[in-house]
Amino acid sequence: MTGVLLAQGHDHVLSVGVSIGPMVLRVALLAAVPVVAGFALLRGFLTEPGRPTAVAVTATAGGAAVVELLLSGGLNLPASLVPLLLVGLAVPLYLLLSTDERFAPAVGRARRLAPWVFGAAALLALTEFARSWLGQATPAVTATGLHTGVVLALVALAWFAVARPPGRLATAGVRVAAALLGVMLLAGAAHAVMLRPPEPTPAVPVTAEPPAAGQA
Numbered sequence: 001m002t003g004v005l006l007a008q009g010h011d012h013v014l015s016v017g018v019s020i021g022p023m024v025l026r027v028a029l030l031a032a033v034p035v036v037a038g039f040a041l042l043r044g045f046l047t048e049p050g051r052p053t054a055v056a057v058t059a060t061a062g063g064a065a066v067v068e069l070l071l072s073g074g075l076n077l078p079a080s081l082v083p084l085l086l087v088g089l090a091v092p093l094y095l096l097l098s099t100d101e102r103f104a105p106a107v108g109r110a111r112r113l114a115p116w117v118f119g120a121a122a123l124l125a126l127t128e129f130a131r132s133w134l135g136q137a138t139p140a141v142t143a144t145g146l147h148t149g150v151v152l153a154l155v156a157l158a159w160f161a162v163a164r165p166p167g168r169l170a171t172a173g174v175r176v177a178a179a180l181l182g183v184m185l186l187a188g189a190a191h192a193v194m195l196r197p198p199e200p201t202p203a204v205p206v207t208a209e210p211p212a213a214g215q216a
Contacts, residue, residue: 062093065155111162117159146189
């Protein structure tokens with residue numbers, strides 16, 4: 001909403017063109033994305049993260065993706081896939097929080113398959129970023145592509161937090177890919193936030209001129 005301040009007794013009007021709702025969402029997104037990207041960048045230099053750390057990163061990725069969906073206004077994906085993306089963000093969190101021994105084998109298998117889910121989502125995200133930055137599209141189309149890339153990157157890094165790659169070589173490859181995706185996520189989120197939709201042009205009222213003297 002736009003704040004307007006009227007000075008009493010004067011004709012001066014101070015208009016502040018700040019949209020409070022989207023501004024709060026942008027600040028929340030820019031606060032959450034570095035947490036997820038930083039985890040991906042530093043993962044190769046740290047020991048195995050504990051459950052609280054992994055839960056915090058995964059929950060932050062999910063929250064940031066929801067905020068991004070609210071800001072985007074649309075993605076380069078069918079609308080029917082949005083619930084699937086939300087499920088893709090919730091499953092890693094469940095895998096981390098699950099303590100039921102009956103589901104432990106299934107959780108273990110899902111975490112071993114997580115690198116493949118990460119790889120697929122990361123490839124789609126990098127494709128969207130490349131198309132947005134290298135293509136000759138309008139700002140609106142570029143913004144849609146960037147928003148799509150950010151959401152897909154957040155999904156990928158949520159699965160990276162729970163992934164258990166088989167072997168050292170696979171572990172190193174996944175970590176390098178996650179670090180690259182983290183850098184792209186930071187750049188893509190910052191660029192997407194800066195690409196705001198154009199402000200609507202106010203309509204100019206048309207006043208009918210009175211008929212000239214002598215005309216009916």
